[in-house]
Amino acid sequence: MITLYHVPQSRSMRVLWLLNELEVEYRLVEMPFDGSLGTEEFLTRSPAGRVPALEIEGERMFESGAMVEYLCERFPERGIGRLPGAMDRMAWLVWVHFAETLSQHVAALTQQHIVLAPEDRSAAVMRIEVAHLHQCYAAIEARLSTPVENRDYLLTGGYSAADICVGQAVYMARHFAPLDDYPEATAWFERIAERQSYQDALPGDAANCMFAQPFYPAPGE
Missing domain, CATH: 1.20.1050.10 (Glutathione S-transferase Yfyf (Class Pi); Chain A, domain 2)
Known part of the structure; x- marks a missing residue:
């Protein structure tokens, strides 16, 4: 089983989007954008206290780029990775x-x-x-x-x-x-x-979202 720890709108959204595209079974654990990412329990999954964190068959990953490479190699049949030797x-x-x-x-x-x-x-x-x-x-x-x-x-x-x-x-x-x-x-x-x-990767519960508004203008804009 694949478990993804996810904060809506954060970097973990790219892994969630990828899992949806791969059409593989997974469990989603949605985390709030608050201090819970720094708890001792969560730090065992992601030592920097950041999402995404991924558990897959007892192993843990905590860098989104590594997750993308690994998942595309593990599930090559969807054709959205590019394996060694591929043109792209x-x-x-x-x-x-x-x-x-x-x-x-x-x-x-x-x-x-x-x-x-x-x-x-x-x-x-x-x-x-x-x-x-x-x-x-x-x-x-x-x-x-x-x-x-x-x-x-x-x-x-x-x-x-x-x-x-x-x-x-x-x-x-x-x-x-x-x-x-x-x-x-x-x-x-x-x-x-x-x-x-x-x-399907877009946030559903606004309470857990990272961004409270659609746009944040820079000073002077």
């Missing part, structure tokens, strides 16, 4: 892990807007991190604008876990930086957001 393997690895670059800037903005008290927030940090998000959006836009056949997704070979990972990071990032100025990235995000696996 290098690009798949790059984009799966690029999601973490994007997510780090989201994490900094989440800390500024949500975790810190208003008097401890930095307008300069917020503006810098939003600028970094736009740099990431520009990289996605450039990739999707490459004039090759079948550029509906990040990989030439079509939809993959790379779209899941980057798409989920963009889902979080849009709470701080709009995607409107990037037409190819916007069309791509809308395309992958139509998938049932994505819809």
